[in-house]
Amino acid sequence: MNKLTVAVIGCGRFAQFFVPLFKAHPFVEKVYVCDLIREKAEEFRDRFEVEIIDTYEDALASSEINCIANFTQRHLHGDIVVRALKAGKHLYSAVPMATSVEECQEIVELVKKTGKIYMMGETCYYYPCAMFCREAHKQGKFGTFAHGDSQYFHDIDAIGYGKTPNEAGMPPLFYPTHSTGMILSATGAYAKKVVCLGYKDTVNDGRFGKGTNEWDNEFSNQYVLMELSNGGIARVTEARRIGYKSPSSYISGFYGVDGSYEFSNAQHILIQRTSKPGEPEKMNLTDVSDYVNPKTMTENKDDPEFKIKAANHKWQWSSFAPIQQKEVDRLPKEFEGLPNGHMGSHQFLIDDFCKAVYNNEQPILNAWTSARYTIPGLVAIESAKQGGKPMDVPDCGEPPTNKVK
Numbered sequence: 001m002n003k004l005t006v007a008v009i010g011c012g013r014f015a016q017f018f019v020p021l022f023k024a025h026p027f028v029e030k031v032y033v034c035d036l037i038r039e040k041a042e043e044f045r046d047r048f049e050v051e052i053i054d055t056y057e058d059a060l061a062s063s064e065i066n067c068i069a070n071f072t073q074r075h076l077h078g079d080i081v082v083r084a085l086k087a088g089k090h091l092y093s094a095v096p097m098a099t100s101v102e103e104c105q106e107i108v109e110l111v112k113k114t115g116k117i118y119m120m121g122e123t124c125y126y127y128p129c130a131m132f133c134r135e136a137h138k139q140g141k142f143g144t145f146a147h148g149d150s151q152y153f154h155d156i157d158a159i160g161y162g163k164t165p166n167e168a169g170m171p172p173l174f175y176p177t178h179s180t181g182m183i184l185s186a187t188g189a190y191a192k193k194v195v196c197l198g199y200k201d202t203v204n205d206g207r208f209g210k211g212t213n214e215w216d217n218e219f220s221n222q223y224v225l226m227e228l229s230n231g232g233i234a235r236v237t238e239a240r241r242i243g244y245k246s247p248s249s250y251i252s253g254f255y256g257v258d259g260s261y262e263f264s265n266a267q268h269i270l271i272q273r274t275s276k277p278g279e280p281e282k283m284n285l286t287d288v289s290d291y292v293n294p295k296t297m298t299e300n301k302d303d304p305e306f307k308i309k310a311a312n313h314k315w316q317w318s319s320f321a322p323i324q325q326k327e328v329d330r331l332p333k334e335f336e337g338l339p340n341g342h343m344g345s346h347q348f349l350i351d352d353f354c355k356a357v358y359n360n361e362q363p364i365l366n367a368w369t370s371a372r373y374t375i376p377g378l379v380a381i382e383s384a385k386q387g388g389k390p391m392d393v394p395d396c397g398e399p400p401t402n403k404v405k
């Protein structure tokens with residue numbers, strides 16, 4: 001049993017939701033904060049009553065700090081994570097895992113070698129739609145998986161992070177794990193091959209285009225078809241110019257040979273074949289919205305403006321959905337009343353990480369799984385550059401089931 005002393009690296013918009021959770025978790029001894037911009041670290045210090053550690057290098061060198069929580073900008077993660085593992089730290093990282101295939105592979109190898117915990121905080125893993133598809137698929141409600149559609153729609157003008165023109169213009173698939181994580185976790189499979197097309201941006205506002213960002217990226221939206229290890233097909237979309245707001249991350253359809261799940265606005269529908277082979281075809285339809293939607297959304301479903309409010313992202317931040325109840329039940333009581341977000345996922349993720357380190361066990365979103373969510377997107381960027389060339393996806397294999405060192 002190892003209590004955690006955590007250094008939160010990056011005191012930006014996202015980290016603010018997590019410092020109070022780390023601080024409150026019963027397995028955490030102490031929390032430090034760190035930012036390249038001193039005032040940001042000071043603001044966190046004063047707001048959350050934690051200490052500052054001056055630099056990332058100081059955190060790596062500290063014998064007291066055994067965990068790094070990485071909340072730096074998304075294109076910096078590979079280097080931050082590799083250095084932390086090499087310094088013998090456990091690592092919680094905001095998504096994505098890294099922005100090159102080689103870095104993802106190196107992280108997996110370092111986790112194997114060092115026995116340290118790596119966890120990627122993929123919020124969408126705990127989105128109720130992903131949980132519903134995982135559960136229903138495991139229960140055999142869809143039959144053999146055929147195909148599924150998943151997306152992360154976040155218009156660059158509405159997005160709260162990555163606002164500098166350079167960051168805004170990065171290939172959308174540098175950030176693939178919201179969409180891949182939902183659909184892949186539901187299928188239980190991984191991507192073997194990808195084909196990707198890109199939508200060349202038309203707005204001309206200095207973000208996307210050759211010479212406007214460090215990746216020379218022209219595409220504001222990218223569309224990937226993935227051939228999966230179970231023989232099924234998944235389509236994932238990462239869109240940054242999109243006239244669609246809510247929910248930004250969702251599975252729109254999940255289809256097996258015997259049933260399907262479909263979603264629109266606030267309605268979740270399960271359809272199942274009830275006829276036996278040879279009988280006239282008969283389908284059963286169940287509206288599972290009250291099970292999958294956050295409770296506050298369901299409480300407001302008679303509001304005359306319900307649909308328009310749902311389309312504007314109301315009720316989708318902190319309130320839990322009934323399908324999440326078993327996860328809520330395992331949270332420490334110290335989390336009650338604390339901030340949450342992204343469909344209630346923040347608290348589940350921090351609890352997963354703290355328990356994994358404390359109990360010396362692989363978390364569900366371990367290095368191997370994170371690689372399977374990240375690498376297909378990175379390979380797909382190359383496919384899009386080559387006009388949709390089919391490309392094989394390297395796989396880092398299955399996570400070990402045994403306890404780590």
Ligand SMILES: NC(=O)c1ccc[n+]([C@@H]2O[C@H](COP(=O)([O-])OP(=O)(O)OC[C@H]3O[C@@H](n4cnc5c(N)ncnc54)[C@H](O)[C@@H]3O)[C@@H](O)[C@H]2O)c1
Binds near residue numbers: 013094
């Ligand atoms: N749903 C989600 O999973 C979700 C949502 C939002 C953001 N994110 C992720 O969270 C991360 C942070 O996003 P954000 O919006 O808070 O970014 P941000 O730009 O507001 O904050 C990042 C901070 O990291 C600091 N930083 C960078 N390198 C550092 C270093 N070496 N040492 C110390 N500080 C350093 C920067 O100065 C900055 O203050 C991103 O990777 C993003 O992808 C995930």
